Amino acid sequence: MTTASAKTTKTGAAPPRRGRRGIGGGRERLVRWTFVLPMAVFLLLFFCYPVSRNLMMGFQQWTVASFYEGGAPFVGLDNYVELVTDPLFGTAVLNTALFTAGSLSFQFVIGLGLAVFFQRRFPLSGVLRGLLLLPWLLPLVVSGAVFRWIYDEGFGVLNQVLLGLRLIQDPIPWLSSTQYALTAAVIANIWVGVPFNLVILHSGLQAVPASLYEAAALDGAGPWQRFRKITLPLLRPVIAIVLMLGLIYTLKVFDMIMVLTGGGPANATETLTTWSFALSFEEFDFGQGAAVGNVLIVIALVFALLYLRSIRDSLRSEGEPR
């Protein structure tokens, strides 16, 4: 949304006829600025202010008294030192990494598989594809609540099915054992993320010319070879975008875990986001909560930069003559 409006402002501000630039003078410049102004105000108010405030808070010691009396003392890197020495820090970082890697890899593989599957046209394929979007349309809190029921140890449908198929002997305590809780959260999140991968990859596949497949088939390439030599290379820019966006979304997943386990049992599903929430809004230590938030910002920023670079590279390679 934001990028879209930023783009319009940019093109709007650049006058089509170069020659008139100097002559139009003050009025035209004013018009240009009025186009930019709302966006600038918006960014200042709702991005720059909260972000800089959050960066600041990470270096301050917030106690409950800070709220009423105002002003929290500046403590340098104390918050970060405390964070890193907290035994929970390692757990939260590891959980975040596992959660992100697990969700992302399965979401992508399943999404790609489904996208390739839907590349063929068959009766009801459109309807099916529409139905697969459902997880995307449901509020995460609703999906989370449903998954809580599915995972219930005693009467949850998942255990009933596994028991019925004789795949397991005893019901698995999905959400109540430190051993399974993270896996359970990852599975739920995969279900939520597949449609996003499916949609983007599917639209990417539409851009691959069918003639290439025909030519390859004539040359005797089998389905697997066609997938490897044609689909994958031509899809690479789209894949980069999907993975990069997926990574940033998954890093920030909060509600799914909150509804499923609240970070428990015994911090088994505590990620950086849930920990940050707990520090700020349960322990009211806003300084440390903000510090965790800042760590997340930095991680997201790194990947955002990587993403920008990959876009630039793919644009450049697209510009080259084929």
Place this chain on the structure above:
Amino acid sequence: MWSLVGFVEAIRQARSGRVERHPTDNRTPAGKAPAFGGAPDGRGNRSPARVVTIGLVVLLVTAGCAGGVRSRDPNVVIELDHYTDAAAGRQFRAVLDRCARRFDLRIQRQDVPTDQLMPKVLRDATAHSLPDLLFVDNPDLQTVAETGALTELGQYGLSGEGHFSAIVEAGSYRGELYGLAPGVNGLALFYNRTVFERAGLDPPETWQEMREAARTLTRGSTHGLAFSAIASEEGSWQFEPFLWSNGGELDDLTSPESVRALEFWSGLVEDGLASRSVVNWNQNDVIDRFASGHAAMMINGSWSLSALDDSGTDYGVVPIPTPSPDVAPQVPLGGEVGVVPETTPRRQENAARVLGCMLERENMLDWTTDHAYVPSRVDTAEQYARDVPAMKPFVTEVATGRARTAELGPRYREVSQALADAVQATIAGSASPEQALERAARVAETAD
């Protein structure tokens, strides 16, 4: 750069269908993007007049908010609580209104869900626009008092005389009285009378008896006992009666008594007498399990009485079992205390008058009867136990109940969280009771 992150966030939000309720607002850069992402739309951008108008409106609104406490009508008492369920809200409102009328005041009541009350209070404290009268969960009084925003109640002629001493302790911060409660609640053992009669069992009085009964009654998908061991205050508050009755203390979590209490507690799950899911249940989930017949007994508070009556379960209530019959149960006192934040002298005076009126015998009795709380006054509670027999076990327990914050004060919040984590770690099987409590004690030591 932020526009990119904002874009990303906007997509994520659209994907998750979640726009409001973004608790990370304060920290994530893009937290506010989605809600406003649609604002600078084409139309808005095109008309500078419109932008100016919007800007003016925003300025006016913020200016209006900044007026603060001084500009409010002193005869309107702004009250904040978390009795969001319709029936409780109505009853509470009736008592409030009755008291306000007596002093020619009006009440402007606000209610927010329990978990949002403290964030709202802290936000209001930042803006110096706290309500005139505030009802907070009693351990949270320490947090609010710590901000320095509360006034001591003695100056308005209010005192805890005739109240149970533990309730006065729960309302005190650093030895001074800041909060008083019209009523309190506590935990007890609920048992399914039908199941007990069929098995020929009597309701348990000791840990041993409770264990035996649970063992007899655990069958298939039905467990003997249900309780909450969730990773928050609810989880530690359900364990505290067992910790205290065994001689354990919150400021001495590594003592053998504390360890044995946790061994008993987690042993119930380990032996299959309670579901492993207790680590994810809050107290409402526990009511559901009990009411649907999936648990023969449960640990829960007096507020569950009305839900159980609606469900048609035939149940009985007894005090929480203790390690031996000659030990009285020591349950933590629950319920909300009324506090008077610093506003203006006149407003404070008015709020204190309303609070004082709510603490009068008749009003106290009305509110507690409707809400299944125990009156805070000793003599009122005695009469109440005679009038409402179902509440008798709770009244008995309040006499020997304890204030959770009595020893630890504002440190209670962190210690309680550490204790809840220890309970979880033990039940979920990632640590032994000794290890878990040692870890909790270390956290408790560093709590400030």
